[in-house]
Amino acid sequence: xxxxxxxxxxxxxxxxxxxxxxxxxxxxxxxxxxxxxxxxxxxxxxxxxxxxxxxxxxxxxxxxxxxxxxxxxxxxxxxxxxxxxxxxxxxxxxxxxxxxxxxxxxxxxxxxxxxxxxxxxxxxxxxxxxxxxxxxxxxxxxxxxxxxxxxxxxxxxxxxxxxxxxxxxxxxxxxxxxxxxxxxxxxxxxxxxxxxxxxxxxxxxxxxxxxxxxxxxxxxxxxxxxxxxxxxxxxxxxxxxxxxxxxxxxxxxxxxxxxxxxxxxxxxxxxxxxxxxxxxxx
Ligand SMILES: Cc1cc2nc3c(=O)[nH]c(=O)nc-3n(C[C@H](O)[C@H](O)[C@H](O)COP(=O)(O)OP(=O)(O)OC[C@H]3O[C@@H](n4cnc5c(N)ncnc54)[C@H](O)[C@@H]3O)c2cc1C
Numbered sequence: 042x043x044x045x046x047x048x049x050x051x052x053x054x055x056x057x058x059x060x061x062x063x064x065x066x067x068x069x070x071x072x073x074x075x076x077x078x079x080x081x082x083x084x085x086x087x088x089x090x091x092x093x094x095x096x097x098x099x100x101x102x103x104x105x106x107x108x109x110x111x112x113x114x115x116x117x118x119x120x121x122x123x124x125x126x127x128x129x130x131x132x133x134x135x136x137x138x139x140x141x142x143x144x145x146x147x148x149x150x151x152x153x154x155x156x157x158x159x160x161x162x163x164x165x166x167x168x169x170x171x172x173x174x175x176x177x178x179x180x181x182x183x184x185x186x187x188x189x190x191x192x193x194x195x196x197x198x199x200x201x202x203x204x205x206x207x208x209x210x211x212x213x214x215x216x217x218x219x220x221x222x223x224x225x226x227x228x229x230x231x232x233x234x235x236x237x238x239x240x241x242x243x244x245x246x247x248x249x250x251x252x253x254x255x256x257x258x259x260x261x262x263x264x265x266x267x268x269x270x271x272x273x274x275x276x277x278x279x280x281x282x283x284x285x286x287x288x289x290x291x292x293x294x295x296x297x298x299x300x301x302x303x304x305x306x307x308x309x310x311x312x313x314x315x316x317x318x319x320x321x322x323x
Pocket of ligand 1: 070071072073074075076077078095115141142143144147150151152153154155156157158159160164165166167204205206230231232
């Protein structure tokens with residue numbers, strides 16, 4: 042009988058500084074909920090020789106919500122997030138993303154930091170929601186801490202370490218947001234495409250400012266700047282038509298769906314998200 046695979050040796054730091062020191066060991070890898078790293082062999086990826094488990098770092102469990110902003114430690118789980126966020130229109134995209142991802146068991150262990158730092162994971166739900174909410178990410182390195190916009194973080198997250206995502210900050214405001222994905226929810230299936238929107242509307246219900254993000258479509262989540270530009274001054278109801286133009290989006294082919302299908306469903310997802318925003322403002 043073949044021997045069962047062993048988990049790598051684990052270091053259990055109590056502070057961010059100690060975690061960074063442990064991550065400087067050759068090949069060491071941070072582990073949060075482990076729902077991605079434990080599946081490395083299934084993806085035919087090498088398993089790290091040392092795991093640095095973050096769970097014992099108290100600071101990273103922070104979940105601090107005020108009327109001005111939301112500050113979330115990297116270890117906040119999807120489940121905790123879904124329960125902690127108030128039913129506020131500006132935060133709705135994030136609440137929907139946290140509550141709709143994966144299945145209840147995974148939502149109880151998978152963390153915010155793990156969702157954003159799993160570089161090979163194209164279908165992360167939290168990433169497009171946070172892009173649409175103009176979130177800022179804090180990174181800790183041995184040199185200190187740095188805050189950067191989500192968009193910049195996503196282009197830099199493949200950088201060699203040691204570094205850790207420590208927290209995410211989301212501004213609050215008079216905008217409305219929504220998160221739409223297909224399939225809606227089917228345990229174990231990743232979404233084929235995701236759209237997150239946040240919109241500030243004029244009194245005439247025209248779009249003053251739109252932040253739009255897509256997930257699962259390309260290799261990494263990203264803002265849909267072309268749609269944001271086209272939408273300015275337009276009625277909310279026109280958004281799905283404007284989303285028919287998917288020029289500039291390079292959809293990926295994968296086992297779960299071909300690229301053409303991901304592009305085809307984007308206008309539908311935009312329509313659903315826009316309708317949810319319209320309901321909030323009725
Ligand atoms: C069956 C199943 C279905 C799923 N469906 C969905 C879905 O529909 N939508 C969705 O969004 N997710 C889904 N997930 C979860 C997703 O695939 C990832 O497994 C999860 O987001 C990883 O979170 P984690 O905390 O477990 O990260 P881990 O597995 O612990 O880590 C993931 C990566 O992030 C790094 N990392 C973790 N924390 C930090 C940090 N603070 N700083 C720096 N690097 C860090 C690790 O080194 C690793 O590279 C699903 C998972 C499963 C098992």
